[in-house]
Amino acid sequence: MEARVSSGLQLPNWVSTEKIARKPAGSLQLFRKYVGQRLYHMPVTRCARAKERFHGFVTLKVSCVSENHKASVLESESSPAFLDESDIIKSKAEEVEPNLDGRSLYLVGMMGSGKTTVGRVLSEALRYSFLDCDALIEDAVGGSTVAEIFKLHGESFFRDNETEVLKKLSSMHQLVVSTGGGAVVRPVNWRHMRKGISIWLDVPLEALARRIIAVGTGSRPLLNHGDGDPYTKTMKRLSTLFEQRGEAYADADVRVSLENMAAKLGYEDVSGISPTAIAIEALIQIEHLLTK
Numbered sequence: 001m002e003a004r005v006s007s008g009l010q011l012p013n014w015v016s017t018e019k020i021a022r023k024p025a026g027s028l029q030l031f032r033k034y035v036g037q038r039l040y041h042m043p044v045t046r047c048a049r050a051k052e053r054f055h056g057f058v059t060l061k062v063s064c065v066s067e068n069h070k071a072s073v074l075e076s077e078s079s080p081a082f083l084d085e086s087d088i089i090k091s092k093a094e095e096v097e098p099n100l101d102g103r104s105l106y107l108v109g110m111m112g113s114g115k116t117t118v119g120r121v122l123s124e125a126l127r128y129s130f131l132d133c134d135a136l137i138e139d140a141v142g143g144s145t146v147a148e149i150f151k152l153h154g155e156s157f158f159r160d161n162e163t164e165v166l167k168k169l170s171s172m173h174q175l176v177v178s179t180g181g182g183a184v185v186r187p188v189n190w191r192h193m194r195k196g197i198s199i200w201l202d203v204p205l206e207a208l209a210r211r212i213i214a215v216g217t218g219s220r221p222l223l224n225h226g227d228g229d230p231y232t233k234t235m236k237r238l239s240t241l242f243e244q245r246g247e248a249y250a251d252a253d254v255r256v257s258l259e260n261m262a263a264k265l266g267y268e269d270v271s272g273i274s275p276t277a278i279a280i281e282a283l284i285q286i287e288h289l290l291t292k
């Protein structure tokens with residue numbers, strides 16, 4: 001019989017389970033003015049000389065016009081002074097955070113879509129705590145890795161623990177949560193995630209396969225079998241999983257499509273879009289959701 005560990009689930013003790021005090025509803029004043037048609041319209045509060053930061057990703061630059069004027073990444077090339085993306089995300093997070101009212105953000109999407117990477121960037125910008133569901137499940141099961149849990153106990157045991165973790169997290173606030181790629185499949189998980197705002201990172205399967213192969217499939221047991229070369233094998237598994245899950249991802253409150261971002265930015269593919277740019281787009285989409 002399978003051992004159940006869910007009742008012994010421990011969250012790190014720095015995660016406060018106290019609900020934060022609710023802020024009075026209302027003050028959307030500043031950012032409403034700046035919701036524009038184009039990507040990255042935002043008030044410019046600070047100027048900085050262009051500082052290209054290379055983390056292996058292309059960075060965004062936004063022209064700096066003057067205090068409290070709109071700027072757009074699409075206008076950036078001809079301008080003499082720039083805000084780089086770390087300035088942009090700070091400014092956007094400051095605008096959006098008061099309107100979240102402490103609600104947590106749940107990142108959903110396929111394996112390798114960047115939930116952990118983008119989630120960390122978002123949590124830092126919003127000054128929220130970052131939690132990774134897979135890591136919490138591993139802790140709950142006494143330190144076994146996800147791959148070991150699948151092997152020793154099976155997928156449904158893993159899924160039960162995933163649900164238990166989401167249930168605990170749903171009573172907390174000011175978190176950015178990176179969920180596992182399969183969390184969207186169980187309706188009960190949505191009940192928990194609906195306590196916050198869910199964000200689907202929609203990344204083309206080819207890009208997912210390339211990212212996953214670069215780090216290896218060892219830690220992702222659902223990709224760790226099949227025939228063929230690594231790319232073909234991974235693409236096949238991802239395609240099957242996406243057929244089963246595509247509709248469930250689309251139930252998220254907000255969708256961040258890397259294909260749409262690349263098209264707007266004039267990039268040939270999504271590989272040049274940095275995690276920070278994706279986090280900025282997520283904040284913009286959340287802002288749209290909250291002002292609907």
Ligand SMILES: Nc1ncnc2c1ncn2[C@@H]1O[C@H](COP(=O)(O)OP(=O)(O)O)[C@@H](O)[C@H]1O
Pocket residue numbers: 057109110111112113114115116117118178211212215271273274275278
């Ligand atoms: N925007 C991006 N561009 C290129 N690689 C990325 C990007 N975001 C994440 N990655 C890489 O893809 C891999 C999977 O990212 P990760 O955040 O672990 O995804 P998930 O948590 O959704 O499984 C990691 O190696 C990460 O560095």
Ligand SMILES: O=C(O)C1=C[C@@H](OP(=O)(O)O)[C@@H](O)[C@H](O)C1
Pocket residue numbers: 109110111112115134146179180181182183219220221222
């Ligand atoms: O798609 C899935 O079913 C899974 C995704 C994984 O998380 P990531 O999406 O963080 O890789 C992990 O939860 C487990 O291997 C199952």
